[in-house]
Amino acid sequence: MKVKILKETANELKIEIEGAGHTLCNLLQKILLEDENVDLAGYDIPHPLASNPIVYVRTKGKAKPKQALLNALKKAKDINKEFSKTFEKALKKI
Amino acid sequence: MEIKVLEKDDSNMRFLVKGVDVQYVNTLRRLMLAEVPCMAIDEVVVIENSSVLQDEFIAHRLGLIPLKTNLDEYNLPEECPCKSEFGCNLCRVTLTLDAEAKEGTRTIYSGELISENPEIVPVKENIPIMKLTKGQKLKLEAYARLGRGKKHAKWQPVSLCAYKYFPKIEILEKNCDNCGKCVEICPRKVLAKTDGKVEVRDLMACTLCQDCVEACPKNPPAIQVKWEKNSFIFNLESTGALPPERIVKEALKILDGQLKEIEKQIR
Ligand code: SF4
Ligand code: SF4
Ligand SMILES: [Zn+2]
Numbered sequence: 406m407k408v409k410i411l412k413e414t415a416n417e418l419k420i421e422i423e424g425a426g427h428t429l430c431n432l433l434q435k436i437l438l439e440d441e442n443v444d445l446a447g448y449d450i451p452h453p454l455a456s457n458p459i460v461y462v463r464t465k466g467k468a469k470p471k472q473a474l475l476n477a478l479k480k481a482k483d484i485n486k487e488f489s490k491t492f493e494k495a496l497k498k499i
Numbered sequence: 500m501e502i503k504v505l506e507k508d509d510s511n512m513r514f515l516v517k518g519v520d521v522q523y524v525n526t527l528r529r530l531m532l533a534e535v536p537c538m539a540i541d542e543v544v545v546i547e548n549s550s551v552l553q554d555e556f557i558a559h560r561l562g563l564i565p566l567k568t569n570l571d572e573y574n575l576p577e578e579c580p581c582k583s584e585f586g587c588n589l590c591r592v593t594l595t596l597d598a599e600a601k602e603g604t605r606t607i608y609s610g611e612l613i614s615e616n617p618e619i620v621p622v623k624e625n626i627p628i629m630k631l632t633k634g635q636k637l638k639l640e641a642y643a644r645l646g647r648g649k650k651h652a653k654w655q656p657v658s659l660c661a662y663k664y665f666p667k668i669e670i671l672e673k674n675c676d677n678c679g680k681c682v683e684i685c686p687r688k689v690l691a692k693t694d695g696k697v698e699v700r701d702l703m704a705c706t707l708c709q710d711c712v713e714a715c716p717k718n719p720p721a722i723q724v725k726w727e728k729n730s731f732i733f734n735l736e737s738t739g740a741l742p743p744e745r746i747v748k749e750a751l752k753i754l755d756g757q758l759k760e761i762e763k764q765i766r
Contacts, residue, residue, distance in 0.1 A: 495502040
């Protein structure tokens with residue numbers, strides 16, 4: 406998984422994630438959109454087989470888009486960790 | 500968040516998750532289908548084949564036989580330190596097949612594949628590979644490797660992997676005249692008619708098909724089928740390659756790894 410930054414300005418960030426797909430990007434988009442500092446978040450896979458997804462984030466006011474993305478990644482990791490723990494516990498109960 | 504295992508055995512698992520987004524469950528589902536690795540035959544060297552089927556045809560059939568997988572002892576070929584195209588003991592398992600029909604037509608089964616590692620064998624011994632008639636022979640060497648479902652479906656550790664929303668059925672008793680039409684039409688026998696009213700008998704069996712709502716003669720219908728937004732029933736059936744709970748755990752691990760990797764690179 407290699408990340409290429411295509412565009413970075415005060416409020417915009419566009420990155421290409423090599424080897425990712427809907428699996429990861431759809432989750433990231435959802436979490437990004439929950440952030441009230443995020444104006445717009447989305448991703449595009451230009452070609453279903455031959456290209457990598459491009460994730461786009463636009464923030465409001467002073468909020469940095471990179472920070473918004475980092476926050477989203479952190480949040481996704483936290484959900485994953487909680488799921489992991491709860492799942493282990495549920496397995497022990499049977 | 501809440502998880503409850505509803506059913507589990509060696510190859511099946513059904514669990515209930517509450518308090519997560521649909522996007523997250525879908526990510527897990529996609530990871531299990533396309534990214535959790537398992538073993539499958541990937542290369543076949545045919546030494547002798549006097550059967551009626553071509554080599555390629557047999558190789559394809561062999562590839563689709565699910566193999567028991569040990570993820571802790573084997574590496575994915577692209578991640579193996581050997582860096583060789585052919586593979587080493589850490590990324591490849593050799594299976595051999597030497598079959599002949601001496602006495603008349605017979606079927607060759609997966610159980611005749613002899614593996615160099617007794618842990619990496621076909622999940623079942625009775626999967627038919629092909630038929631040989633008297634005098635025909637098949638001798639080959641097959642190499643199994645770890646791979647991911649996104650490259651080929653033979654590397655998919657799950658045969659069924661799906662979730663549905665947790666159903667919510669409401670019966671408005673004051674509108675319902677207990678005609679029983681909804682009970683009759685339900686394909687999953689979710690509803691039952693008891694003295695004087697319609698009751699939900701087996702809520703989790705409901706597929707949200709809405710047939711009962713359409714069948715209700717009342718307008719508006721006296722029965723309503725809805726679903727809980729953040730609750731899901733997840734159904735998972737392993738091919739036998741890995742235990743179902745291991746497949747879920749691997750998916751969680753892969754997601755964590757991918758998120759960390761991206762975080763590291765954009766920081
Ligand atoms: S929605 Fe379909 S499965 Fe569910 S109760 Fe109605 S008819 Fe039965
Ligand atoms: S079909 Fe409608 S009216 Fe008839 S029993 Fe079912 S809910 Fe009641
Ligand atoms: Zn190797």
